[in-house]
Amino acid sequence: MEQRIKIKNASEAAQKIIEWGEAEGLVTCFERAEKMKPCPIGETGACCKVCHMGPCRLVGPKAEEEATGVCGAQLSTIAARNLLRMVAAGTAAHSDHARSMALTLLAVGEGKTSDFEIKDPAKLMRMAEILEIDSSGKEIKDLAREVALKLLEDFSRRDGAVGYARRAPAKTQERWRKWGIVPRSIDREVVEAMHRTNMGVDHDPDHLLLHALKTSLADGWSGSMMATDITDVLFGTPKPVRAESSFGIFKPDHVNLVIHGHEPTLAEAIIDVVAEPELVEYAKSKGAKGINLGGMCCTANEVLMRHGIPTSGGFTNQELGVMTGLVDAIAVDVQCIMPAIVEMAKKFHTKVITTSEKAMTQGATHVAFDEHHAREAARKIARIAIDNFPMRTKKGKFVESDKAPVIAGFSHEYIEYMQGGRWRASFRPLNDAIMAGRIRGVVALVGCDNPRVPATGLFRYLAVEFIKQDVLVVTTGCGANAYAAAGFLTPETALEHAGPGLREVCEAIGIPPILHLGACVDNSRILTIASAMAAEGGLSDEIGGMPAVGIAPEWMSEKAIAIACYFAASGVPVIFGGGSSPVGASKEVTNLMTNVWYERFLGALHFEKDPEQVLALSLEYIDKARVNLKLKKYEPGRFGTERVLMDMAARRELERAAKPHLGVG
């Protein structure tokens, strides 16, 4: 533990770049995080600034019992109100991303763009079925239009429920109905959250927090889930691909163009155009051997899992990427883009290109991007990067050898397929392995990396500890990037670190013990996977009560809070690490979010600073679920009887026998 806190980044290459930068007088988020101590009042949710009689700070040993703001608001009201505002902001971010995706699907359906097409019609049909749209006899484009319009209703419906709520197990939905948290529509819940937290409206902490759950469910079971599904339909449902990660993916003799942000449309358009012969020739005319794309943050996950585009890392890598001196341009859209990259870029030759009408940064170049003129904008961006290639100087810290292999792209559909092939796809083998104690439980290690802790270090520590103890890990967001850079996303990791039961399962199926599931919005895949496991039988018949935990060890974004709340409301205990609790000042709110939520939903939200406590609490939840489900007690190396997991050869044999003319999937 001691050694981890002396370094600023657990990645050796990142640490080298940070140290080089410090010697050069370059200031990064790591140094700023050291200098900018968090305000101890705001940090724990004890500050209210929703009106101009304040800001009111409720401090002191008896603040919870005695202090109030000028209006009389108590600490529990203030802390709950602050949390609800975070959830509203996080939900808005994911869902506005989803709105763009739905509008792109609509444009494709209406034939208003020729830059995108339907890549996975089967998934579109499955979406139609879930949304109760009859797809029989319809042209695929007409169906796309109908599905898009149906999904767009999820933003503005006055009453009823978001369309995908019905994907949750019946018992989970029953709990939502009982506590009045079935989300009606995204915009309605977000607007109501802002209204309720306005000065002088909702003051009951429990009532405020129930609306936090309701708003977050509009994110998880609508916004994020539709973003994931539409992205799969337009750009392909991921299946495992092999690629590379970390800073060594930049090529000194190529134009290096980084794509950073969240919405995959920009990145997909750029991927399409950089292969065009005219652009490749143009790059050569400037002395480059070609154009090299690298992803960053969640865009990295989107293009890694669909195209094998290498990732240059997560959130805290953005300034460091510029400091390699090899990045000719960074094209960004929305979310998690530090304004600091523009300042850093000025010290090198890098151009920062903003593209969204919603997100501009002073000093950046703006190229307007929309789904109707996607390739045109993408070509402009590529040309800016190419034109900038000759401007490179020798300044920068580049570690060419810093590359790790990655296997990414485990969608719900692929995980189902890998457990039984095309004809017997199911979650049976996974459920059986959990029941037998071969796999102790499942942990989602997701979310941001953070310069306030040794960045990516908590991710590494926890993953190794979990897989050692036969816990299967799934990952999304910048956590997925952290594992990619660490070289953990390969099957060999299982051999090196995993406990005997998990290793056996990984070897039988040929998967890593840490599965890359995608970007932040793809946490919705975890919800549908958990629902499928509940439907499969043998474990819990709802999401709650599964031996599963969600962890965001280094969270920083409001989106992470929204994700945590929709997991908790769906029945998954969630533990946030890395820093103080944003509601820590109020014991009442802390109790509501842990004990009371657990009683009602079998989910909870904890904030736990100590990584060892995060680990212990997670295992406690997992083992408690095993006991409640009357599963075999977990004992390393000692498994119960179960169905045998099929290896690839056995699966192929089965498929051949089932449909010999179709070959293997």
Ligand code: SF4
């Ligand atoms: Fe202070 Fe109340 Fe205004 Fe908040 S709403 S700033 S507690 S007076």
Ligand code: MSK
């Ligand atoms: S990008 S929200 S830093 S995961 Fe999705 Fe990464 Fe967190 Fe942003």
